[in-house]
Amino acid sequence: MSKKEVFVLFNFEAPDEQAQGVGKYRVAYFFDEEGEVSLQKFCEDRSGIGSDSSFLEFSRKELLVDFVKEYIASEGMDQGYILSAKDYNIGIESSSNGKELKEVFKRYGSIIELEPGQSKRSFLDKLF
């Protein structure tokens, strides 16, 4: 059986002079094994995310990683990959078909796995 994975492509927006050194990690695409994920419901249940913007964005990369981990845990997934736009652009240069495109996430992205304490939620966990 294939692994249940999530693929996240984000871009980093460098801070402008007026933003006092705070950049933004903005999620561009978020896919799981069923296709593009609508994160609206997930975000509504989780406070403090993208509250002032229609984009899902984070001030630090660690927060993005935490978010993906939480998603993986809540959906009972195995792992995820996050990939920056910059690395994606490098990866796509050498990709020529759809299969290779998926490999870009694995070759150039960072793998996100749950730590031992963060267990995946079972079917019953989701209900109760």
Add this chain to the structure above:
Amino acid sequence: MIDYGGSLEQLTTPKAHVDDAVFPAENWFLYWKTSPSLWEQKLAAYQGPSPIFVPINWALHNEYPEQFDFGQTKPESDLKRLLDCALKQNKEIVFLLPISPAPFMRNSGLPAYLARNLALNKEGIALAVLDREDEINKVYSYFDPNIFQAFRKFVWNLGQYFTQAGISIPLFSLDVERIESGHFVSYFKDHSSSFEVGFNRYIKQLQNSEPQKVERMIENPQYELDLKHEYSQLIKSLYSNCVEEFLAGNHSGTIRTALIGGSGADIFKRSNDLWEFEQDYFYVLMKCLTNKVYPCSILLGPQVKKNSLKKALKDIVDHSLIQSSMSEEYYSDESHLGYRPLVFFHLVDEGRGFFSFEKSMDNSGLSYFFKTQYPWSYHIQSHFPKEIEELDEMGVYFFFGKRLTEEQFRNILRIFMNGHRVFIDVSEMPESFVKKLEVFYAENEIKVERINYISPVSKATLGEGSLITYESEKLYTTSLIKRNNFWDTMVNYLDLKHLRINADENVEYFWKTRSSNSFELSYQEVRRVSFYNPTSYRKKAHVTSAKNFAFIKSIDQNNVEVKSTPIGIDIEMKPHASVTLDFGYFES
């Protein structure tokens, strides 16, 4: 086929030609995908709508710098031979020359020696699409000066070749686009370093020629976006002018086409069979019609372009749509007996600077109202009607007061005086226009009814014409239901003749209309609605009976049960089903 005194009406959709790489979609013919010895045979077998679109593959004709081949070396680059094959088979073809990246071709049509700098979208992500053969076609920046220089040389050589070979058929510039977040975006648009370098050069130039613009940009960083747009349009016009100049004898206009499956997210969706669904593509297809952009399914493979999507493409991309993409007459020309999309509403804006019809429609609740009551039966136009005769007699026109010029404002009053139905959003409309409107009413002794219903509304009538003003800002803060009720009430004033449909979620439907013919004298008009169920679930739809409408027939039933009852037509659709129903409209 039935012959109605010279005009032919097909009772069923024509049978699809065999899917192949040469005819990958609708009326597109890719000559480089097969041997020239098979061109004639392929064209002879083609049974789709006319004319056939033949995009010119720059990379094929200009493989190396300064070397141009139009059949001298590679037989597949002989465009004259291709034209002769078409003429021999009595098929009409037109050439399309991309003036933007065209990512249905490798390297988006760019010769490999020029494919250097990837174009980026506004998120900084490289632009690329997956084609129907699962190949990635990357998009390169057209802001690289080397590309423009090479393009200019290529077009000059193409023009010379056309003259020498005696090719006099029409050639259109082709602007290839996709939909991102509800907006049409050309693949020409770029945010890469090539663009930034060029833009910086432009700013330096402006410092000498128009320093006030640069000063304004420094004061207001938002203005930089306007200048970037201005620069982008300027460079695009260089490509476009080049085609007009060197192919003047053939150039017949520009066709805007949108690639279905060509958005940024689509490359990921389409990389996995489990992520790609035919229902995802209906939105793009329908949206093309409301924005007068020619839809193109060239990227989609036969595995997704089947069942209801295939049927919808055949129903929608027909002879009249092709003709309309080449001219401006589609929505207003009622002289022919062919079906054309049924359009009730025209949203018009020709103001300077960026304006989002979508945002404006969303905020005022119009989007929701159209979606539920008149799906895809509206048209967005970014040019102001020049002549009253151009206007659709039955259409309802929407204008945005804050973006009108004095002349446009006067024209709207003329449009109303000529018996047309007009809405003006008077939010932020200049005070002078508000006063002029009142003076106009008084001078012409026009009766005006005024009510306060969510927004202050005034309704003036003069003969057949009506002019309704409202303030969209007052609608923004109310609930969607209230906004929808507002539009329902406003449009009810106009007494539009239409059949109401209730359909399950994700059932798509689309109306067309045509004038009645000499065999249909009981009707003024025949309306055709096609239903598609792109989902894997059973779905239902119901057309409510209405005065002045009679059900004529159902055609092309595919996995559907249609029941006619006294209160209307019940449609039960199996997964991926489709059906078309015809209704006659008559004046009582």
